[in-house]
Amino acid sequence: MAERVGMLIDTSTCIGCKACGVACKEWNELPMAPEDKVEFKGLSYDNQGHLSDTNWRHVKFIEQFNEDRSDSRWLFLSDSCKHCQQAGCMEVCPTNAIIRTEFDTVFIDHDTCIGCRYCVTGCPFGVIQVSDIKGTAQKCTLCYDRLQVGEQPACAQACPTDCIEFGEVDSLMKLAEGREKLLKSQGYDNVRIYGKSDILGGLNVFYLLLDKPDVYGLPENPQLPQKNMMKSYTFSIAGMVATGVLALLAFRSRRMSHKADADQDQDKAV
Amino acid sequence: MPGLGTSFGRGGATQTPRDMAESDCIVIMGSNFAENHPVGFRWVLRARDKGARVIHIDPRFTRTSAMATDYVPMRSGTDIVFLGALIHYVLTNEKYFKEYVVNYTNAPFIVKDTFKDTEDLEGLFSGFDANKKSYDQSLWDFEREEVKLPDAEPKTLSDKIAYATKKGRPKTDPTLQHPRSVFQILKRHFSRYTPEMVEEVCGTPKDKFLMVADALAKNSGRERTSSFAYAMGWTQHTVGVQMIRTAGILQSLLGNMGRPGGGIMALRGHANVQGATDLPTLWDTLPGYLQMPIILRKHDTLTDYLKTESKPTGWWVNTPKYMISLLKAWYGDAATDKNDFGYDYLPKRIKNHSHYNMFKDMYEGKVKGFFCMGQNPAAGGQNATFHRKAMAKLDWMVVRDPFQTETATFWKEAPEVVSGEVKPEDIKTEIFFFPSAVFAETDGSFTNTNRMLQWKEKAADPPGECRSDTHFTYELGVLLKKLYKDSTLDRDWPIKNLTWEHYAPNPNDGWKVHEPNSHAILKEINGYTVKDKKNLASFLELKDDGSTAAGAWIYTGVMPDEHTNKAAARKGDDYLSLGWGFCWPANRHIMYNRASADLQGRPWSERKKLVWWDETQKKWVGKDVPDFAAAKAPTAKAKDEGIGLDFHSGSDPFIMHPDGRVQIFGALADGPLPTHYEPVDTPIKNMLYKQQHNPAAIYFNIDKNKIHGIGNDKYPYVMTTYRLTEHHLSGPMTRWLPWLAELQPELFLEISPELAGELKIKTGDWVTVETERGKAEARALVTRRLQPLKHGGKIIHEVGMPIHWGYAGIAKGSSINELTLMVGDPNVTIHESKAFTVNVRKGRIRQEV
Amino acid sequence: MNPYDYFTHQLNSPSWHWEIIWYFFVAGIAAGSYITASIAQLTGSKAETGGSVRGYLLGLPLVMIGGFLLIIDLDRPERFLHMLWYFPQNIPMFKASTPMSLGGWALGVFGMFAAFSFLYALVRMEKVTTPVLVKFANALHEGPFAKVNLILGMLAAFYLATYTGVLANTSHLPGWAASPLIPVLFLVSGMSAGMAVMVLMTPKKNELEEYMHKLERADTYMILFELVVLVTFVASLGRWWYTVGSGLYGTLLWVVVVGLGLLVPLAMKWKPNLLGQRTAVVSSILVIIGGYFLRYVVILGPQSGYNGF
Incomplete structure (x- = not known):
């Protein structure tokens, strides 16, 4: 088995440009959402709304302003499959279509998947959806095909601010800890790493958050189903x-x- | 471009985004850096990580504000008040970098007594002609010593021209105390720009303003540097050029120019917008910022032109070399000293032919045919309805774009056609649509915001009949030359003699679609010796005798020999990466970098060292290519009788300017110093002067192009327009792409909950925005990112709308340019879409019956 | 309101609709009727089993319908065998961590027992007379192997009736994940509905009165138990009670499931002549309808409003 790889999503440097999502769609040949769902959603600058079969990556826009704007912030989070160490989707899949790769990532084998949709609800993060067209469960593969030829995932390559950092998980964790320390020293008191081993045995794609997970719509303490x-x-x-x-x-x-x-x-x- | 050029000598950004990582304080104003320049913004974040202050001053809290350490709100169009107040703060609190100001700027120069300031004339400078709406700039000259010339006879054409036009050295007062010294004039000029005035005019709370002032002052000087970044938020005003000037003056006072992490970052939106200005697609310049001849100035012959345009002192003494080399590049062997190198065959401008005037001429039937390449005036032109009306009067129009843009389909899809006001059969314009290739389907170079040329390789053949603009233009040229081959008319000389054949595509290039030879084009731009066609390595080699040719002198050196294309170089390092691409001029990344060293040529501080004088090597060395005569010692004395750079001393860093210094006081069409005027559509009157608007602004008295004026009750809200990361310009490259269309599918109006509450509007509701020019409908996005601001006792609401929509494509919507006004800044004729007034009502356009 | 609230806006619905509702419903009836008939078989007299044996007619066809529903619910139905066989390695596909895998097997195993009993019912009704089959069926239901066969069959049936609830509970949708009582609810409802179907299947014959009486009494116990379980279930959902207890689904739950499907039949059990001779028939039909809508509410309610529903 190759080394355990993953990504650090550093929300302190995410500028909400959505380049990651576009790069993802381009590489993975994902279509635009169905036309009736393409509309102004009024969720700040988010018109995708959710991770889905066509959105393997989704950027959340969280506007938090008090009335006189003395306390104001606009947070961005580029979200995707976390490639959990304890993966709920994998546990509930009745056909072993969801497998762990040599890179320690979680991958859906589209030749085995029967489209029962049980993984959709087995995932604690709402990552998976089944494609209307392909009839199989869809989610981020961490660009398995790119990893196999020594390339980094498309999103990480496209990210203009290095908010998405790809690499070996242990060294990414060290990087994250350094960033956490730096940001704390700059007054970001609530900064934290989300996805250490206390969360589902560790998330291969983990986050540096500027505040509590629930601010970002992430579960405080997700569990296997x-x-x-x-x-x-x-x-x-x-x-x-x-x-x-x-x-x-x-x-x-x-x-x-x-x-x-x-x-x-x-x-x-x- | 003149905003920076007037102050420092060149119109390009003075630093690079990479260098911003070295800043201690970054002020982003008039720019939504993070959203519109996300790749460059990484360096701002790098600086922030290192502890730099990142201050965003903007009417809207944007994705840039979200990443900044501080956000400061303001009303659109009041930037000069804010920046002027910073100048006032720096001067009155003596926070300026005195040694820098005295020696590197024209602050000690003494201005003639014919100059009168806005303080004296209630908002006007002396020399204003109300009929012509322009200034007599000669009244603003300096007091000068008598003219001295060298003893030796002039040898070259350039020398002759310089001798003939030489001026005396300006008189100075190094103590800065003379009442007519630039420094004292400046102090007086900005004396009413106080923090209280900022609160009143900009609506910015005083404490926030003082926070910015303090941060800038603390992060400038020997040990620290601050930098400014701007984009369309400064340019798109009737006083846009002067906004940039104000920042230039401030940065010069603080000593931040030419130094690591200091400067003014002019952010260019498109990957090649800098290149388009350099080569250029502008109506008033030739490649390399040479003036396009115009009948309104003494441009009758080549000599007249050169006498008018070249400068006897400073770098522009070389103008004849650049102009003649350009003519040689274009007309080849046919260009000789006998025929003034074909100068007479260059078209002469007869007036302002800028975009709006061109459309006005179109509307008035003076322009019959139109090539529209990579532009979308039907949706992207200010007062878009007028643009469509003008195009409907053409005989023919060629549209080249990857998709059928609004411009290509206005005759069947425009709002006035859909509503039945205009019938397609009444539009006589014959429209030819040529699908164009996209960037990856042709090789060539982009010149990005850091003036860096980067080469790209063709990755695929274009589909079907799509062809690149280069391909189209080349083939058109071939056809025209064929048509005129046998003409004996003198007027056809330029077509017959235009050098063209060397662009011919290589049929063995391995592609199905053969592009014109891009390396031959690059070589022509770079320049070569006429005799043996040897590439030139530097513009120092250019001659004014017709022995060299160069298509754009500022790019000379990009291809120093036949086998080296520096634009394709890809050797990066951990700072300026001199081995990556090619930055004009001469691969200098931080311009005016001589100013990073003190008078003796030593870095101002170890922390901020960049370029310095090496006494043992007797030359300037450092981390960047020195922007200075390589072997001119810092102690070199200025020669009063000298021409060109000889007129400068070894401590005059701004080599482009005649006097080698920052022009704190520098003439522009609307004055030598920036002055606050309200936008032409404004909710309140000018609180600083009796003069309300830019006196020299250009108005277009045409159909439905009405101005709202001051405090128009029908249009009570301030509107600012902006861009989104997800789309580009009027959307011709993005609204047709499903992956981008879905990210921002519909036009929306950003509105504060306070105003939305008054108008009973909720997020997602349809709203109609109205001006005298037209109507646009959008979905409401109610957000506290916008806020009402207090101006004295008055609350002013500001709303915002992105510019990207039009009636064609996947993501369709109203174009906001149905609302905007055709009006021009006097220096560059740019419009004022960043600040105008509108009305907002709930509901769609058609519900009004 | 946070548009990204984790519990209400972040999770996806598996888009389980009518196929799954019907599958859960028929599987419940199949299991309930098999268990009831088996208990009657093990405890009753020859006369009584003449009635209960009709219950054995339900299991096999319902399991087949259920299997069919499960397959057509798949987005790749042609691959349904992947549930039982892992082709990449050519080994049986059996995975204890997922109730769906066990459920697939349980359906097959129960199908086998249901087939035995189906045969036995045909034998008792003299539709099958082939001596080998008669001998085989009798051996498994009356003879020495009866106890083993029926107890194993009942275990499979119990699993079939409960695993659907475990399946829903082994998930992240709050309405399903909040209470472990779903399987009990589905089981009891399956039992009551199964018994109700058996009531409807029993002809009016004197020799079957004893059996009918016991069956109706068992049904009454189940209805009472179901009421208790249902109320406890809704209470155990805590803050997620609204996913089944309010709005459209709440109306269906309280009016159709509880009112018409449980309380009214209970009243009819208490007053057996309320509608004359048709009382038992009406009450049984109501119980069955209630059983269907219980699944409708419990399956759809917690998915409603989530992405993908």
Whole structure:
């Protein structure tokens, strides 16, 4: 296996230019969104709205201004698949169409995917959508085809401000820690790294955020969907026992009482 | 261009974006740097990471503001007040870099007593002719010593011209105390530009203004440098050139010019806009910033022209060499000293032929045919309706663009055609659409915002019948030359003798579509010796005797020999990267860099060293190519009798100017010093002077081009126009691309919640914006990024709209140019779309019945 | 309001619509009827099982319909075999971490047991008389293997009835992820609906009265239990209660599912002659409709408003 690669998304240098998204679409030959969805959305400068089958990368525009503008900021976040160490999509995929590559990235095998859409809800970040055209689940591949020939992902190459830094995860983490320290010293008190090993075992594509994750629409503490599964199975067994017992009770009760009941009923009916 | 040229000598950005990373304070004003120049903006972020202040001063909180350390709001069109107040602050608090100001600028020069300031004449300078709406600039000259000439006889044409036009050296007062010294005039001129005035006129809170002033003062001087960045937010005003001048004066006072991390970054929007000005596509210049001949000046013969245009002292003493080399490049062997090298065959301007006048002439039937290449006037021209009306009067029009732009389809898709006001059959213009190739389908060079030529290789053949503009122009030339081959008329001489054949494509270039030989074109631009066609390595080799040819002297050196194309060089390093591409002039990255050293040629400080005098090598050395005579010692004395650079001392860094210094006081069509005038459409009257608007502004008294004037109740809101990262200009290269169209699919109006509340408008609502010129409809984007500003007691609301839409393409919408006004700055005839007034109402245009 | 609020604006809906609703519904009935019939088979007299055996007629066809629905719901239905076989390595596709994989197998396994019972029902109804088949079917339902066969079959049925809930719960859509009670709810609802279908299938015969009575009583228990589970479920959703409990889905839940599908039938169980002889029929139909809309609400409600819905 090759080294573990990923990307650091440094929101302190993201200028919201969306070049990453365009480069992504160009390289991966993703179409424009369906025409009825191409419209002014009023979400600041975001007219894509969401990661989707046609948007493997999406830039969020977060305007936060108080009334007198004394506290004002406009935050940008270039979002994509995080290539989690514990990948919910991969865990729930019933056909092993979602696999981990030699680069330790999460990749959807489009020859195996059946389009059941379970991964869509298995992802804690809302990354995946199934293509209406191809019928398979779509998301960032971290440009697997480019990695295989030694190129960096298209978005990272297009990013004009090095906000998207591609590389080996451990060294990116060191870079991020350095940036975190620098920004703290410049007065960005809430700056933090999102995606260390405490988040789903570590995100290969991780973030340097200027504030709490929920400001950016990221979950504070995402979990694998399987966290629910065992509890759910336990309740299933309890339910099974309860219904079984109830049914048994209904069918095994003494005949005489039934008989009496039935007689009574018949009397009434007459 | 004249904004920087008048102050420093050349119109180009004085530094490079890369160099901005070395700044300690960056003021971005009149520019949305991050959105419109995202690649260069990385260096601003680099500076910010290193602890620099990044201050964005703008009416709107933009993606640039988001990245800045400080955002300062202001009203559109009041930049001179803000900058003037900074000058006032620097002068009154003695924050200027005295040694720099005394020695490197014309602050100590003494102005003639015929000069009267705006302080004396209520907003006008002396010499104003109200009928002609122009100034007699001779009243603003300096007091001069008597003229001295060298003893030796002039040898070359250039020498002769210089001898004939030589002026005396201006008188100076190095103590800066003389009441008519530039310094004292400046002080008086800006005395009313106070922080309180800023609050009143710009609407900027005083404390925010003082924060900027303090940051600039603290980050300028020997140890630190500050830099300014501007773009269309300064240029597109009736006082745009003077806004740039104000910054130039301020930066010179602070000693920030020619130094690492200092200067004025003129941000050019298009990848090749600098190149287009250099070569040029301008109506009034020839390649390399030589004047296009005009009948209004003494340009009758080549000698007349050279006497008028070349300068006896400073670098422009070389004008004859550049002009004659240009004529040799164009007319080849047919250009001889006998026929003034074909000078007479150059077209002569008879008036201002700028874009608006050209369309006015079109409208009036004087212009019959029109090549429209890479331009979209039907959507991108100010008062777009008028532009379409003008084009409808043409006999024929050729449109070349990758897509069928609004200009190509105005006859069937324009709003007035859709509404039935104009019928397609009534438009007689015959339109030929030629699909054009795009940048990757042809090789050639771009000259970017740092004056850097970068070569690009052709990557693919263009599809179908698409061809590059070069290809089209070459083929057109071939056809014309064929048509005129046998003509004996003298007027056809330039067509017959134009050198053309060497551009012929190479049929074995490996492509299906053969492009004209771009290396031959580059060689012609670079220059060569006429006799043996040897490439020239430097413009120092250019001659005024017809022995050299060069298509654009400022580019000489880009191809120093037949096998070297410096534009294609790709050797970067961790600072200026002299081995990457080619920066004109002579690969100098930071212009006027002699000013980075003190009078003795030592860097002002170790931290800010760039170019210095090496006593052992007896030459200037450093991190950049010195912008100075390479072996001229800093101690060299100025020769009063000298011509050209001899007139300058070893410590006069601004070699282009006759006196070798920054022209703090420098003549322009609207005055020698910047003065605040309100935009022609303005909500309030000029609080500084009786004179309301730029007295020399150019107006167009044509159909539906009405001005709103001052405080027009029908149009109470200030509008500013802007660009988005997602689109380019009027959108001909972006609104047809699905990936970009979806990112910004519809025109929108940015409006503050305060105003939106008054008008009961919510985000997503349709709104109609109206002016006397026309109407545009858009979706509302209610955002606190816009804010109402207090001007004295009055609240003024500002709204904003991006410029990119039109009625064709994937992303369609109103063009904001239905609203804009044709009006011109007196220096460059640029319009004023950054500040005008509008009305806004809820609903769509058609709901009004 | 933050337009990028994580819980309300960031997650995607899997676009599970009518195919999945119907699949969950028929799978519930298939499992419920099989379990009921099996319990009756294991506990009742020969006379009684003459009635309950009809329940065995439901499992196989419903499983086949369910399988069909599952396949057509796929965006690449021609690849449905990938659920069972991993072609890149040519090994069986079995993955314990995903309820969908287990569910696929469970559907097949239950299908086998349902087929046995289907055969047995045909034998009892004398539609199949081939001696080998008769012997085989009887051995599995009356003979020495009856207990093993039926208990294993019931386990498969229980899994089939509950895993759909586990499946929804093993996700990130708040309305599904918030409560582990979905599988119980689906099971109980499947049981009640399955029993209701069996009530409808039972002819009016004197020898079946005993069976009918027990069946109706079992159904009553299930309805009561379902009410309890449903209320607990909605309460356990916490702040996400609105995804099923308010708006269009809430109306359907409270009026159709709870009112018409549970409370009215309960009233009819309590007053069996409310509508004369048709009471049992009407109440059973209402229970079945309620069972359908329960899935409609629980499947669509939490997806509604999310990207891709």
